[in-house]
Amino acid sequence: xxxxxxxxxxxxxxxxxxxxxxxxxxxxxxxxxxxxxxxxxxxxxxxxxxxxxxxxxxxxxxxxxxxxxxxxxxxxxxxxxxxxxxxxxxxxxxxxxxxxxxxxxxxxxxxxxxxxxxxxxxxxxxxxxxxxxxxxxxxxxxxxxxxxxxxxxxxxxxxxxxxxxxxxxxxxxxxxxxxxxxxxxxxxxxxxxxxxxxxxxxxxxxxxxxxxxxxxxxxxxxxxxxxxxxxxxxxxxxxxxxxxxxxxxxxxxxxxxxxxxxxxxxxxxxxxxxxxxxxxxxxxxxxxxxxxxxx
Amino acid sequence: xxxxxxxxxxxxxxxxxxxxxxxxxxxxxxxxxxxxxxxxxxxxxxxxxxxxxxxxxxxxxxxxxxxxxxxxxxxxxxxxxxxxxxxxxxxxxxxxxxxxxxxxxxxxxxxxxxxxxxxxxxxxxxxxxxxxxxxxxxxxxxxxxxxxxxxxxxxxxxxxxxxxxxxxxxxxxxxxxxxxxxxxxxxxxxxxxxxxxxxxxxxxxxxxxxxxxxxxxxxxxxxxxxxxxxxxxxxxxxxxxxxxxxxxxxxxxxxxxxxxxxxxxxxxxxxxxxxxxxxxxxxxxxxxxxxxxxxxxxxxxxxxxxxxxxxxxxxxxxxxxxxxxxxxxxxxxxxxxxxxxxxxxxxxxxxxxxxxxxxxxxxxxxxxxxxxxxxxxxxxxxxxxxxxxxxxxxxxxxxxxxxxxxxxxxxxxxxxxxxxxxxxxxxxxxxxxxxxxxxxxxxxxxxxxxxxxxxxxxxxxxxxxxxxxxxxxxxxxxxxxxxxxxxxxxxxxxxxxxxxxxxxxxxxxxxxxxxxxxxxxxxxxxxxxxxxxxxxxxxxxxxxxxxxxxxxxxxxxxxxxxxxxxxxxxxxxxxxxxxxxxxxxxxxxxxxxxxxxxxxxxxxxxxxxxxxxxxxxxxxxxxxxxxxxxxxxxxxxxx
Numbered sequence: 001x002x003x004x005x006x007x008x009x010x011x012x013x014x015x016x017x018x019x020x021x022x023x024x025x026x027x028x029x030x031x032x033x034x035x036x037x038x039x040x041x042x043x044x045x046x047x048x049x050x051x052x053x054x055x056x057x058x059x060x061x062x063x064x065x066x067x068x069x070x071x072x073x074x075x076x077x078x079x080x081x082x083x084x085x086x087x088x089x090x091x092x093x094x095x096x097x098x099x100x101x102x103x104x105x106x107x108x109x110x111x112x113x114x115x116x117x118x119x120x121x122x123x124x125x126x127x128x129x130x131x132x133x134x135x136x137x138x139x140x141x142x143x144x145x146x147x148x149x150x151x152x153x154x155x156x157x158x159x160x161x162x163x164x165x166x167x168x169x170x171x172x173x174x175x176x177x178x179x180x181x182x183x184x185x186x187x188x189x190x191x192x193x194x195x196x197x198x199x200x201x202x203x204x205x206x207x208x209x210x211x212x213x214x215x216x217x218x219x220x221x222x223x224x225x226x227x228x229x230x231x232x233x234x235x236x237x238x239x240x241x242x243x244x245x246x247x248x249x250x251x252x253x254x255x256x257x258x259x260x261x262x263x264x265x266x267x268x269x270x271x272x273x274x275x276x277x278x279x280x281x282x283x284x285x286x287x288x289x290x291x292x293x294x295x
Numbered sequence: 296x297x298x299x300x301x302x303x304x305x306x307x308x309x310x311x312x313x314x315x316x317x318x319x320x321x322x323x324x325x326x327x328x329x330x331x332x333x334x335x336x337x338x339x340x341x342x343x344x345x346x347x348x349x350x351x352x353x354x355x356x357x358x359x360x361x362x363x364x365x366x367x368x369x370x371x372x373x374x375x376x377x378x379x380x381x382x383x384x385x386x387x388x389x390x391x392x393x394x395x396x397x398x399x400x401x402x403x404x405x406x407x408x409x410x411x412x413x414x415x416x417x418x419x420x421x422x423x424x425x426x427x428x429x430x431x432x433x434x435x436x437x438x439x440x441x442x443x444x445x446x447x448x449x450x451x452x453x454x455x456x457x458x459x460x461x462x463x464x465x466x467x468x469x470x471x472x473x474x475x476x477x478x479x480x481x482x483x484x485x486x487x488x489x490x491x492x493x494x495x496x497x498x499x500x501x502x503x504x505x506x507x508x509x510x511x512x513x514x515x516x517x518x519x520x521x522x523x524x525x526x527x528x529x530x531x532x533x534x535x536x537x538x539x540x541x542x543x544x545x546x547x548x549x550x551x552x553x554x555x556x557x558x559x560x561x562x563x564x565x566x567x568x569x570x571x572x573x574x575x576x577x578x579x580x581x582x583x584x585x586x587x588x589x590x591x592x593x594x595x596x597x598x599x600x601x602x603x604x605x606x607x608x609x610x611x612x613x614x615x616x617x618x619x620x621x622x623x624x625x626x627x628x629x630x631x632x633x634x635x636x637x638x639x640x641x642x643x644x645x646x647x648x649x650x651x652x653x654x655x656x657x658x659x660x661x662x663x664x665x666x667x668x669x670x671x672x673x674x675x676x677x678x679x680x681x682x683x684x685x686x687x688x689x690x691x692x693x694x695x696x697x698x699x700x701x702x703x704x705x706x707x708x709x710x711x712x713x714x715x716x717x718x719x720x721x722x723x724x725x726x727x728x729x730x731x732x733x734x735x736x737x738x739x740x741x742x743x744x745x746x747x748x749x750x751x752x753x754x755x756x757x758x759x760x761x762x763x764x765x766x767x768x769x770x771x772x773x774x775x776x777x778x779x780x781x782x783x784x785x786x787x788x789x790x791x792x793x794x795x796x797x798x799x800x801x802x803x804x805x806x807x808x809x810x811x812x813x814x815x816x817x818x819x820x821x822x823x824x825x826x827x828x829x830x831x832x833x834x835x836x837x838x839x840x841x842x843x844x845x846x847x848x849x850x851x852x853x854x855x856x857x858x859x860x861x862x863x864x865x866x867x868x869x870x871x872x873x874x875x876x877x878x879x880x881x882x883x884x885x886x887x888x889x890x891x892x893x894x895x896x897x898x899x900x901x902x903x904x905x906x907x908x909x910x911x912x913x914x915x916x917x918x919x920x921x922x923x924x925x926x927x928x929x930x931x932x933x934x
Contacts, residue, residue, distance in 0.1 A: 058866040062779040064708075066866065071856055078849075088842055090737050094728035095849070101727060101770055108774030111706070111880050112871040113893050116774070120898050123770045130763035138744055138755050149745055206872055273903075277760070285756050292752065 006155060010085035013225070014077060021221025022046050024228075028258055035262045050217050056210035061110045068106035069212045073219040075099030080226035086155025089137045096223075100126060103204065103216070110207035118203025121269065122191035128276030129178035135284035139171045140164065142291040158236040165234045167294065170287035172234050176253060177279045181272060182227055185261040188272050228254060296351045298343065299415060302336040302423070303470040305329070310463030314456055322459065323438050323793075330431035333466065337427025341420045346822050348416035350476050350539060354409060362483045363400050367393065369490055373512065382509045388516040395523045403530040404479070409537045414476040417823035421672060422473040422602055425679045428804075429594040430466045432797045436687050437462060437586035439791035443694045444584055448499075458498055462586065465491045465595050472599045478529070478536045482522055485563070485599065489515040492596050495587040496580045507579030514576045518566030525559035528552055542609065542827070549610050551932040558616040558928055561607055562921065565620070568600025568653045571627045572914035572921075577650060581642045585690030588642060592649045593683035598675065601653055604660035605671050609828050612663025615931075619924035620661030621750050623917050625757035627654030632764040634909040637899050641689045641699045644768060645682065648725065651761065652678050652732070658754055659739050665824040667742035670735050672820050673812075677731035680808060681724045684801040688718040691794050695786055701772050702896060706780035711787045713795075715776050717802045722776075724805045726762075726769045729849040731809045736762065764904075771897045781880055809850060813843050 026043035033040025042048075060066055079095045100122070107119035140157050143164050144150040151157065157164065165172055181188040186195065192203030200206070208216055231253045232246030309329030316322060370393035377386030441455050468491060471484030489512070497508030530536055532552045541557075549557060569577035580591055591597060604620060611617035628651045635647035652674065659671030691714060692707065693699045707715040724730040736758070743754040808815065875883035878890060885891040 058864075059869050060866050061869060061871050062781075063864060063866060063868070064777070064779055067857075068777075074852075074856060078852075087845070090740070091728065091842060091845070094733055094737070097766060098727050101723075101766075101773070104770055104774060105777045109708070109777045109779050110871055111778050111780060111895075112873070113895055114872065116778075116895050119774055120771060123767050123774075124898060126770075127763045127767040130766065131759040134740075134759040134762060135755070138740070138759070141741075141744055152741070201872070280759070281756070284759075285752065288755060289752055 006085045010081040013080050013084040017080060017225040018218055018221050021218075021225045022050075024224060024254065025217075025221060028254075031255065031258050032262055035259070046217065046221075050214045053210055053214035053217070058211060059209050060212060061112065061207045064109050065106050065207065066212050068102045068109060069208065069215050071102040072099050072106065073215045073222075075102060076219045076222050076226075080222050080229075083154060083226050083229055086153060086158065089140060089152045089154055089157070090134075091152075092154070093133050093137060097126070097130075099219075103219075106208070107204040107206075112207050114200045114202070114206040115204060117200045118191045118206065121200075122204055124269065125181050125184075125188060125190055125272055125276075128188075128273045129181045131277065132174050132178045132280040132284050135280055135288060136168075136171050136175055139168050139284075139288055139291060142288065142295065143167055145295060154233065157233060158242075159238045160236075161238050163235055163237045163242065167291060168234065168287060170283040170290070174279050174283035174287075175230070175234075176256070177283075178276060179227060179231070179253065180257055180260055181276065183224065183257055185257050187260075187264040187267040189261075189266065190269055190272065193266075224254075296353075296413070298336065299340055299351070299413065299474065302333075302340050302427075303467060303474065305332050305336060306463045306466035306470070309333075310460045310467070313463065314460040317456065319442070319455070322455070326434055326438050326459065329463065330435050333427050333431040337423045340415070341424050344415050345417060345420055345818060348414070348823075348826060350411035350414040352410055353412035354477070358412075359479065362480065363396070366396055366483060366486060369486070370396070373490075373516075377509075380505055380509065382513070385509050385513050385516070388513060388520065392516060392520055392523060395520065395527070399523060399527050399530070403527050404536070407530055407534055407536055409477040409479070409535075411537065411539070412477040412480060413474050414539060415474060416826070417819045418602070418605065418672065418827070419473045421676060421819050421823075422598065423470065425594050425598060425676065426466055426469045426473070429679055429683050429801070430469070430590060432800060433586050433589045433594065433683055433687070434459070434462050434466075435793055436589075436690075436797040437584075439793035440586055440690055440694070441584065442791070447694075451499075454498070458495070458584070461491050461495050461498075462590065465495075465590065469595045469599060473602060476538045478526055478538055478541070481538065482519075482526060485522060485567075486519055488596055488599055489519060489567075492580070492587075492591055495591070496583045498583055498587065501582070504582045507576075507582050510579050511576040514566055514573045518563040518573070521559045521566070522563035525556040525563070528556040528559070532556075538606070542606070544610065549614055549616075554614060554616055555925070555928050555932055557607060557610050558619060558925055561604060561611065561616055561620050562925070564600045564603035564607070565623055565657065565921075566600070568597045568604065568657060569650050570600075570623050570654060570657055571630060571650075571917040574627065574631065574650045574913075575910070578643065578646050581640075581646055585642075585686060585693070588646075589683045589686035589690070592645070592686060593679045597649065597653055598679060601656045601660065601671070601675055604657055605668055605675070606827075608660040608663055608668045608671070610663075611661055615924050615928050617661045617663050618750055619921060621658050621754060622661075622920045622924075624654045624656070624658030624661055625754045626913065626917055626920075627651065628658065629654075629757040629761040629764075630909050630913040632761045632768070633904045634906050635768045636764060636904040637901050637906055637909075638768075639701050639897070639899060641692075641701050641704070641772075642686070644701065644772065645685055645689065648765075648768075649678075649682055651765070652682075655736065655739055655758070655761075658757075659742065662742060662746055664742060664746065665828040666745060667739065668828070669816070669820055669824060670738035670742050672823075673731065673735035673738065673816070676808065676815065677724070677735060680801060680804050681721055681730075681732060684798065684805060685718065685721040685725070687794070687798055687801065688714060688721060691790055691798070692718070695789065701775055704772075704775050705895070706778045706783055707776045708778060709780045709783035710785065711790075712785070713787060714790070714798070717798050719773060719776055720802055720805060722769050722773050724809075726765050729809070729846040729853065730805070731812060734812065734843075734846060775897060806850070810847060812846075 025046040030040040076099045079092055083092050104119045104122050107115040141150040141152050144156055144160050192205050228250040231250040235246035236242040370389055373389035374386045468484045468487040475481035493508050493512045496511050497504050566573045631647045631651035635644050638644045656671045656674045659667040725732050740758050743751050870877045873883040875885045877883045882890055882892045
C-alpha cells in the first residue's frame with residue numbers, strides 16, 4: 001500500500017472516528033438501558049451532551065488542568081492516526097501511554113481527593129493491562145517474522161497475508177480480557193465509571209467541566225475506535241474479506257464488553273492487577289512460547 | 296596521545312589543589328575553572344579521536360611498581376579500617392585481595408609485557424563525554440550544595456576539602472578505567488573508584504554512613520577479587536594481559552578457562568553496576584550528600600560496571616556467560632522496578648530506578664549482538680544525563696522543603712515552579728516517548744526478540760512487566776509534583792546560582808541529546824560496533840530512520856503545544872468539589888458542621904512490592920543463577 005493511501009486512512013480516522021465513536025457510545029447507552037429494562041436515550045444523545053457541554057460557561061479549578069486535557073486529546077488523536085496510517089505498533093502503544101499520562105496529570109493537578117484517587121487507580125489499572133499490550137506487539141513481530149526478522153509496523157501486519165487470529169488465539173483472548181480495563185468498564189471501572197455505583201464520584205473526571213469535559217469525551221470516542229481497530233487487526237489478511245470480518249468481530253467484541261459491563265459487579269481493586277497479570281502471563285507469554293516453538 | 300594524558304591528569308591536579316586550599320571563597324573559582332578545563336579537554340579528545348580507534352605505546356616498570364605500591368598501601372588501609380570499625384569481613388577480604396595481588400605481581404605476571412598501555416575507541420569516547428561533561432557539572436553543583444550542607448551541619452568539622460578532592464580524583468580514575476588497555480592498570484583504576492566511593496559514602500561519619508560505606512566496600516571487594524582472579528587466569532593460562540588481545544578472541548574460542556575468566560570479569564562488572572544480589576550497596580550510598588549520589592549513579596562508579604560488560608559483550612554471544620549476564624540483568628530490571636513502587640523516599644526511588652535501568656543495560660550486554668549493544672550504549676548515555684538531573688533536583692528540593700519524601704513534594708509545582716518543571720522534564724525523560732530512554736528501551740526489546748532463544752522469552756517477560764511497573768511509580772511521582780495548590784508561597788529564590796546553572800544545563804542536555812539521537816548513533820555508536828563485533832553477527836537492523844524522524848516531530852509538538860495556553864484566558868477559577876463547603880484547598884466543612892482536613896497519599900502497595908520481600912526473592916534467584924552458571928562453566932573447563 002502506498003504512503004499516500006496510508007496517509008488518507010489517517011485523515012479519514014481523524015475526520016470520522018468521532019462520528020463512529022459517538023454512535024458507538026450512543027448504542028452502548030441504548031443497549032445498556034435495554035439490558036436494565038429501560039427505554040434509554042436516543043442514539044445521538046452523546047453528541048447532544050457534548051454540544052451542551054461546549055456551550056457552558058468556562059470554569060476550572062486551575063488552568064493547567066485544561067492544558068493537560070487538551071494534551072490528552074491531542075496525543076490520543078495522534079495515536080489513532082498513527083495506528084490507521086500503519087505505523088510501528090510499539091510506538092503507538094508508547095504514544096498512547098503518553099496521552100494517558102496527561103489525563104492522569106489533569107486529574108492529579110486539581111488537588112481534589114476524588115480526582116486524585118481516580119488518577120491513582122487509573123495508573124494502577126494501566127499497570128495491570130500494559131504487559132498484555134506489549135506482549136501482543138511482540139507476538140505480532142514473531143508472527144510476521146521470517147528469515148530476516150519480523151515487523152512491528154501495523155501496515156506489515158495487516159498486509160502479511162495470513163490472519164493472525166489462529167496462531168495468536170491466546171493473545172486475542174488476553175487482549176479481549178484487558179479491553180474491559182482499557183474501556184473502563186465494570187468489573188474494572190475503578191478510575192471512573194458511567195454508572196452510579198462509583199465510590200469516588202466520577203473519579204478522574206470529577207473536576208472537569210464544560211469544554212474540558214467535552215474534550216475528554218471526544219478523546220474517549222477516538223480511543224474506543226482505535227481499540228476496536230486493534231481487535232480488527234487480528235483478522236486482517238490483506239484483502240477486503242479481512243476488513244469486513246475484522247469490523248464485524250470488533251463490533252461483536254464491543255457488545256460483549258457492554259454485556260460484561262452490565263452483567264458483573266465491580267470487583268475489589270486487587271483483582272485487576274492479579275487477573276491482568278495472570279492472563280498476560282498464561283495466555284500472553286504462553287502464546288509467545290508457542291510462536292517461538294512453531295518458528 | 297599527550298592530549299589524552301593531559302585529560303586524564305587534569306582532574307587529579309585540580310583535586311590536589313582543592314585538597315590544600317582551605318578558603319571556601321577560592322574553592323568555587325578553582326572548581327569552575329577545573330570543570331571548564333575537564334569539559335573542554337573531553338570534548339577536544341572526543342572531536343580528535345572519534346572514528347579513529349587506536350592504541351598507544353605506554354609502558355614502564357616504574358608505573359607498574361608505583362601502582363602496585365599504591366594498591367598495597369590501600370590494601371593495608373582497608374585491613375586497618377576494617378579492624379578499627381569492627382568490620383572483620385572487610386579486613387579478611389582486603390587481606391585476600393592483598394595476598395592475591397602480591398602473588399599476581401611476583402609470580403603470575405612475571406615476564407608478561409603489555410606494550411600498549413592505553414587505547415581509545417568510540418565507546419571510550421562516549422564514556423569520556425559522560426564522565427567529563429556530566430561529572431564536572433555535578434562538581435560545580437556541589438560547590439553551592441556543600442555550602443548549604445555545611446550551614447545545615449554547622450556543628451561538625453568542615454571536611455569539604457576532602458570531599459572535593461575525592462570528587463575530582465574519581466573523575467581521573469574513571470578516565471583510567473575507560474582508557475587502559477593494560478588490564479592490570481584497568482584493575483588499579485577500578486579499585487580506586489571503589490575506594491573513592493567508599494570514602495564518599497562514609498563522608499558524614501555517622502554510624503549509618505560508616506556501616507553503608509563498609510557494605511559498599513565488602514561487596515565491591517568481592518567484585519575486585521573476581522577481577523583479580525580473572526587476571527591470574529589470563530596470565531597463567533595464556534600469558535597476556537592486554538584488553539585488545541582478549542577482545543580479539545573469536546567467540547568460538549571463548550570456552551574452557553577463557554570463558555571462566557570472562558565470566559569472572561563480567562561478575563566484577565555486575566557487582567559494580569549494582570545488580571542483584573549485590574544491589575544493596577547502591578541503596579546504602581544514599582546517606583551521602585546528594586552530589587555523591589548523583590556522581591555514583593550517573594557518570595561514574597556504576598557506569599564503570601556497565602562499561603566493562605558492554606566491552607565484553609562480543610565475547611558473551613551465545614555462551615553460558617551471556618546467559619548469566621542476561622538473566623541477572625533482566626531479573627534485576629523487573630524486581631528493582633517493583634521495589635521502587637513501595638518507596639516514598641525520592642532518593643530511594645531514584646536508586647531503585649538506577650538499579651533497574653542498569654539491569655536493562657546489563658541484559659543488553661549479555662545478548663552479545665551489536666543490535667542489543669547499541670540499545671545498551673544509548674540507554675547508558677540517556678540514563679547518565681537524566682539521572683544526574685533528577686538527583687540534583689531532589690537535592691535542591693530537599694534543602695528548600697526540608698524533606699526528600701515524595702509525599703512532601705505535594706504541590707511543588709506551585710511552591711518551586713521552575714524546579715518542579717525541570718524535575719517533571721527529568722521524570723518524563725525516564726519513561727515517556729519521545730525521550731531517549733524509552734526509544735532505547737524499545738530498541739532493547741526488539742533486540743531481545745530477535746535472538747529467538749529460550750532466554751529471549753524470559754527477557755521479553757521481564758521487559759513487558761517491568762515497563763508497566765516503571766510507568767506506575769514514575770507517574771504517581773509526576774502527579775504529586777503536578778498538583779496545584781492555590782496561594783502557595785514561592786520559596787525558590789534562595790536556590791543558589793550554581794545550582795540553577797547546572798540544572799538548566801542538564802535539562803537542556805536532555806532535550807539536545809534527544810534531538811541529536813541519530814547523530815550520536817552515526818558518529819559514535821555504530822562506528823564502535825562495526826569494529827568491536829565480529830562480522831558474522833553484524834546483521835544490523837537498527838531502528839528505522841522514519842521512526843526516528845517521527846519521534847523528533849513528536850518532541851517538537853510536545854514543546855509547541857504549550858503555546859496556546861500562555862496569556863490571558865476567560866476561564867473562571869473555582870474551588871474543588873469536596874462533598875461539603877470548602878474552607879481552603881485541603882479542608883472543608885463536613886455535613887455535621889465540623890471542619891474536615893483532607894490528606895492525600897499515594898499508593899505504595901507495601902504488601903505486594905515491599906522492599907524486603909523483593910530483596911529476598913531477588914537475592915536468592917540471582918545468586919543461584921550466578922553460582923550455577925559459574926559452576927557449570929568451571930565444570931566444562933575441568934572436564
